[in-house]
Structure formats: structure tokens, C-alpha cells
Amino acid sequence: MAVLELLEAIEAVDWGSLPGPAGLYEPARAATGLRALATAAGLVRAADAGSLLAGGGLGHDHSGAVFPAAVAAAPLLLAVVRHGHPAAGATALGLLDDALAFAVRDQYTRVATPYAEAAPICCALADHLRGGSSLLAARGREGKRLLADAAGHWRFDAQEVIAEGDGIAVFGTLAGRFPDGCQAAELHRADRVVALERVILLHPPEAGVSPDASLRVDGVRSDELVPPAVLFPARCGPGALARRAL
Structure with missing residues (x-):
């Protein structure tokens, strides 16, 4: 992606349409900071752009907050890592690292995705x-650590279910690293989020x-998990929405 693109x-x-906490999220900082980072040609300008983005644009480093704007900006920051000045790329990588670290602690923020x-x-x-796995893997220890952190936030896209005893077998695709043993998960279907207590x-x-x-999902009927559906780790959002335990 060229600088103009x-x-x-x-x-x-539309940065102003994205939600964010009043008094912390400043949409103008998101747009201005990203433009400045995309065109930065040295350490000072890259650092200034990073300060705008970390000080109200994509997150708020003093309070450890991350905003939905960071999700919209993530592919743009990856493009800066790939095509920008080395100082701008390093700043972008640091912003992505901070965003994920802050997001892990923010279990109440949700964003709309495809x-x-x-x-x-x-x-x-x-x-x-x-x-951006290949890009990040090529960035050495920092990029590989960021990928390892991201892997813990697995996502399973359910495509087919089959009744199996008192549970169901769910077939689909897995991104990230599913932990060993039985896990709690969130099941997302349309505008509904359901708690799943036993997923293996x-x-x-x-x-x-x-x-x-x-x-394998225990304690549910196959008609309660009808694809398309997506599963996420329950630990990533335990209080954000009212959910019905199956």
C-alpha cells in the first residue's frame, strides 16, 4: 500500500462515528496521528504521531484504555509497519502491542466485525x-511475541454441527491456539451472545x-448452535453483555 493509498x-x-469514552477518545487525534505516522520520515515525527495516537487517538496510555478506533486502525498500522519509514514502523508496532495489552484488561468493550x-x-x-502474521514474524522478537499473545485469543467459526450423546460435535475452522482441556466460551449468533460452559x-x-x-460442546442441543456461529474465549468478555447460560 503506497503512502497515497x-x-x-x-x-x-469515519473516526467520529466510532464509540469511545467521553473525555478520553478524541477522533481528531486518531485521524491526524495516523496521517502523521504514515508520512513520518524520522524518529521525531514518528514519536510525535505516536503520542497523538496513544494520547486519545487509539487509546489512552495513562489510563491503560484502548478504543474501538484501534481495531479500525490495526490494518493501517500494519501497512505502516510494512511500507513506512523504519521509525514509523517501529512506532506502529509499539502501538499495536499496547493496544492488545490494554484490550486484554478491557473486558467490557465490544466491536462490530464482519x-x-x-x-x-x-x-x-x-x-x-x-x-499480518508473515509481516510480524519477520520483525524479530517483538513481532513474534505479539503473534504469540494474539494466538491466545482464539476464534472458531462453526460450519456444521452433529448431535453426539448429551452434547454436539462442531466442525469448522480454528484461528489462534485453543488451550488444553475443557474451556468456557462465548457463542455469537447474529445479535445474540450465549455462554458455553464446556468446550473441548x-x-x-x-x-x-x-x-x-x-x-465438542457439552450440555447443549444441536439446534441451539446453528451455523453460522463464532466462538471466542469466555475470559475475553465476561461482563460485556447479558448472556443466557445454556
Whole structure:
């Protein structure tokens, strides 16, 4: 993405329409800071742009807050890492690192995504980071650590369900790293979020070959988990929405 294309992509976002806490989120800082970072050609200008973005544009470093604007900005920051001045790329990488770190602590912020209307902000950020996996892996220790952190925010896209005893087997694709053992999860269907208490990975993806995987979900009926549906770790958003335990 050339600088001109990047600037056009920044302008295409209605930063003022994105939600954020009053007194902390400043949409003008998001737009101005990203433009400045995209065109920065040295350490000082990159640092100034980073200060705008960390001081109300994408997050608020003094309070440890991250805003939904950070999710919209994530692919733009990755483009700066790829095509920008080295100092701007380093600043962008630091902003992505901070955004995910702050998002992990912010269990009440949700964002609309193409795959879920109320995804936990940390999981939405992690998806963007996985989308830039080859770029981040090439950035050395910092990029690889960021990918490792993102992997913990797994996402499972359910495509087919089959009744299996008192539970169901769910077939689909897995992104990220599903932990060992039984896990609690959130099931997202349309505008509804449901708590799942027992989810177990049956068959993991074949590394480097396919993301296809399967889960077992206990204590539910197959008609209660009708694809398309998306599962996220329950720990990423335990209080954000009223949910019905199945």
C-alpha cells in the first residue's frame, strides 16, 4: 500500500462515528496521528504521531484504555509497519502491542466485525494481527511475541454441527491456539451472545495445511448452535453483555 493509498484509507474511516469514552477518545487525534505516522520520515515525527495516537487517538496510555478506533486502525498500522519509514514502523508496532495489552484488561468493550456483531475488542485486534502474521514474524522478537499473545485469543467459526450423546460435535475452522482441556466460551449468533460452559478441542488444525478443526460442546442441543456461529474465549468478555447460560 503506497503512502497515497494509505492516506486515502485513513480518510475513508469515519473516526467520529466510532464509540469511545467521553473525555478520553478524541477522533481528531486518531485521524491526524495516523496521517502523521504514515508520512513520518524520522524518529521525531514518528514519536510525535505516536503520542497523538496513544494520547486519545487509539487509546489512552495513562489510563491503560484502548478504543474501538484501534481495531479500525490495526490494518493501517500494519501497512505502516510494512511500507513506512523504519521509525514509523517501529512506532506502529509499539502501538499495536499496547493496544492488545490494554484490550486484554478491557473486558467490557465490544466491536462490530464482519463475523460477529459484538466481538471482544482483544479478539478483534488479534484477528488483524494474525492477518499480518508473515509481516510480524519477520520483525524479530517483538513481532513474534505479539503473534504469540494474539494466538491466545482464539476464534472458531462453526460450519456444521452433529448431535453426539448429551452434547454436539462442531466442525469448522480454528484461528489462534485453543488451550488444553475443557474451556468456557462465548457463542455469537447474529445479535445474540450465549455462554458455553464446556468446550473441548476434539481435532486441532493440521499445522501449515488447513485450519479445519472440530470441537465438542457439552450440555447443549444441536439446534441451539446453528451455523453460522463464532466462538471466542469466555475470559475475553465476561461482563460485556447479558448472556443466557445454556
